Structures are given as C-alpha cells and as structure tokens.
Amino acid sequence: MKHLFVNPSRKISKIDKNIYGHFSEHLGRGIYGGIFVGEDSGIPNVRGIRTDVVQALRHIRVPVIRWPGGCFADYYNWRDGIGPRSERRRIVNTSWGGSVEDNSFGTHEFLDLCEQLGCSPYIAGNVGSGTVRELSEWIEYMNSDGESPMADLRRKNGREEPWGVTYIGIGNESWGCGGHMSAEYYAGLYKQYATYARPYGGTQLYKAACGPDGADYAWTDTVMRLAGNFMDALSLHYYTMPGYYSTDPYKWEKKSSATDFDEANYYRTLVRALYMDELITGHKFVMDQHDPEKRVALCVDEWGAWHAAEPGTPPSFLYQQNTMRDAIVAAVSLNIFNKHSDRVRMANLAQMINVIQSVILTEGDKIVLTPTYHVFDLYKAHQDAELLESYVQQDFIGTEEAQVPAIHASASEGADGKVRITLANLSANESQSVCCTLSGGNFSSAAVRCLSGRMNDYNSFEDPYKVQIQTMPAIPVEGNRFQLEAPACSVFEITLS
Ligand code: AHR
Secondary structure, X not given: OEEEEEEEEEXXXXXOHHHHXXXXXXXXXXXXXXXXXXXXXXXXXXXXXXXHHXXXXXXXXXXXXXXXXXXXXXXXXXXXXXXXXXXXXXXEEOOOOOEEEOOOOOHHHHHHHHHHHOOEEEEEEOOOOOXXXXXXXXXXXXXOOOOXXXXXXXXXXXXXXXOOOOEEXXXXXXXXXXXXXXXXXXXXXXXXXXXXXXOHHHXXXXXXXXXXXXXXXXHHHHHHHHHHHHOOXXXXXXXXXXXXXXXXXXXXXXXXOOOOOOHHHHHHHHHHHHHHHHHHHHHHHHXXXXXXXXXXXXXXXXXEEOOOOOOOOOHHHOOOOOEHHHHHHHHHHHHHHHHOXXXXXXXXXXXXXXXXXXXXXXXXXXXXXOHHHHHHHHHHHHOOOEEEEEEEEOOEEEOOOOEEEOXXXXXXXXXXXXXXXXXXXXXXXXXXXXXXXEOXXXXXXXXXXXXXXXXXXXXXXXOOOOOOOEEEEEEEOEOOEXXXXXXXOEEEEEEEO
C-alpha cells in the first residue's frame, strides 16, 4: 500500500495557468498542416486555421503559446510574414531541413490563432541574427495604438486595434543555435534588447531572458547577476532523451524509437523526466541568491520527451508518435512544475502539434489526440489553483539501473473551492493500492477520471481512441480517507467533494 497525504489547509503558492502552456515552431508540420491549412483548403478552417485543432485545444484550455521558435526564431524576420500573402518573401528554413518557408503564417495569423483559442501569445524575438531595432519595431507593430510608423503599417495590413502582446522572449538558446554566446556577452546584449522593448500602447511587457541549457548553473548565475534586474523571467530548456548513453562517444544514441521500447528504456525515460525536479531545484537555488523575493520567474519554455522520428518521415521534421510512456512523462513533469510554482510560472510543451511530444497529430484532414493531450485534460483544473502541501510515502520501483518512485502526485484547491489531486502510477506492469488521507476539510466523495494502458499503447490514425480518459465510479471518502486502485501505467484526476 502506498500512502498519499494532502493538507487542504496548507496553501503553498499559486499554480500559474501558464505552466500548462505550449510551444509551436516553424518546423516540419508543426505550423503548416498542423495549424494552418490556408483559406482555400478542403479542411474546415477559419481564416486558414484548422477548426478541429482549435476545438481540441480550447478543450484543454491552452493558456499561452510560444512562437515562432525555437532555433527558427533567431533566424526569423517578422517583416517577411506580414502583408498580402502572395507578396511575402519565400525563404529557406535553414534551421530545420532546408524546407521552403512561404511565410503564409506570420504575425497576423499567429495572433488570430491566439484570439480563436483565447490564449496569450508569447513571442520569441530574434537576437541571434536580428537587430535591436527589428525587435523594437515588431513590438511597436503589435502593440502601438496611436499614430506611429508601425501602427500605421499594421492598419494598412488590415488590423486596426493593437493586440497588446505581453510576453516577449529575448533570444532562444543563445548559448547554442541562437548564436553560441557566452553568458557575459548574452547578458549585455539582453539589456540592450530589453531597453528598446518599449511599452507601446501602454502594454507593460513581460520580458524573458534566455536561460540555461539543462544543468548549466553558471549561466543562470551570470545572467541573473548581470541582467536579473532587467527581466521578468529566465527560461530553462530541458528535454527527456531516453536513448542509450555510453562512455564510448561512437555509441552515443540519445534518441530511440517512440513506440518500440522495452522496460529498461521505459524506466530510463522516467528517470530522465524526474531529473527536471533536480534541475529546477538547482536553478531556483541560484536564482534565490540574486532574487530572494522570487520576482523573476523560471520559465521552462521548452520541455518534452524527444524520441527518434517516425520511420519514413524526414528526420529534420521531428515527427514522433506518443505513447502512455509520454503520458507518464507529462504527468510527472506537470506535477513537478506545480510543486515548484513559487518560482516556475510558465512552461511550454515542445511542441504542440506534429513535432516532438505533441498533444495533437494530424495527417491531411485527420486528427489524433495523443495520450499527452489527455494528461493536459486531466490536469487542466490546476490552472490558477492554489498548490496544496502533499507527500507520498512509498517505495521505489524499476530496474537496477533506473529506480523511480512508484507514485507521483500533486494537489491543489481551485477557485471553485474544490480540492483536486493528480496522481500517476509509474509502474509499467503492476497496479498499486493508494491510500489517500486528507488532514483537514470534510469530504464524502472522490470523483475519478483515469487514463491507463500498456506503456507503449498509442493512438493512431487507424485506431484513434485506443487510449482515452475513463470516468470511474465515485469513491466514498470516510473519515477523510479513501483508497484507490491505480492500474499499471496510469494517470488520475481525483476531485473531492
Ligand atoms: O524544439 C526543437 C528545438 O529544440 C528548438 O528549436 C530549440 O530551441 C531546441 O534545441
């Protein structure tokens, strides 16, 4: 028996809804085919944006989307993507496979998508190959309301009202594909870009600096020390890559099949996903030295399980299937973000559609909701809720090489006053009995929704409903205690009343 304790009277921090955010880049079929099909397409759309995709994303209440990259952001010139589509510059996407980018999805189209979804846009500005003026004018174009050259240009292109975009990222992976910069050099550049990112139209910007690659604590320390006062957030990128690591560099294989894997690989994946907890703890510690009030947020604006591309698809398109293993990665990661919500105030799954760990896959007019999508559905009530103190008393499972906790959970109280627990059973093949004790409140019933399957089960275009959320019979709560049987490889939402 595993024991979970939740204290409904001990509220720790607000779980910012943006922790449930997404990332979408001009990469493979992430934008074209996945979101944008054009107005003349036979696929139902509103101004070129797929209706089925908008409906599905609205259901999981997507709060924020980061765009246009990624590595592509540091190559992107926003002026290529405005004005009549027939006149837009066709460029080569040198970041991702050299495909032709016709720029038919640009600023207006992205902000239209956000308006259709009712979510916030998060613009990733170009520091790697752009200029300070370019980014400043992009913000002016989106936000200026009076008479100004960029507001006039926007109006000429058909949009009268400014969009009032708040979230601006300044550079992407500036230590890598965004320019291979040192932390000192980047911190100086950051301040220069941030200075000219003005509050056009009275919109106060939320400026995010490029943060570390995984465990590069020195980067965090330097950028916080030199530029911390000029930023609202620092990003963190970390991908779960469950392939085989060897000390022999010729045998390094970071990525392995998304669907065909064994238990050793499954548990290794989970160990690497759980490492997110250690990373956030480490970066929080460094940030605390410079910003003990926690004014600057940590924004995990790229995370996800990155496997090998589906056989038969271009490797540079990063198109991969998504199994129950990925669902457990998502469940564990979102619990970790919830638990660090005192500092983590945004996270963006990479990537929303058809790229890496997606919530939706498309093929022509067909659409599949992945197991990861269903986890976002099970967890959506945590958005803007208050994190509650919780603790799991348990043992560890897995292989000799990869030990993981059997149960992983977090809990919150929503604005509706309801206490909710999200919980995952990480075991690939054993169900777990979980006894949950609430140390306060007065509860009589637990409503339960559950996602479960074998570790490599997935939804395909041939079998789109193999993995689905099941609503279970309510469980009676007696003396503020209830017991739950969690099948192997499962994720739960439990709502108490
Ligand atoms: O998400 C794919 C790529 O991963 C992004 O473009 C880049 O920022 C990261 O390295």
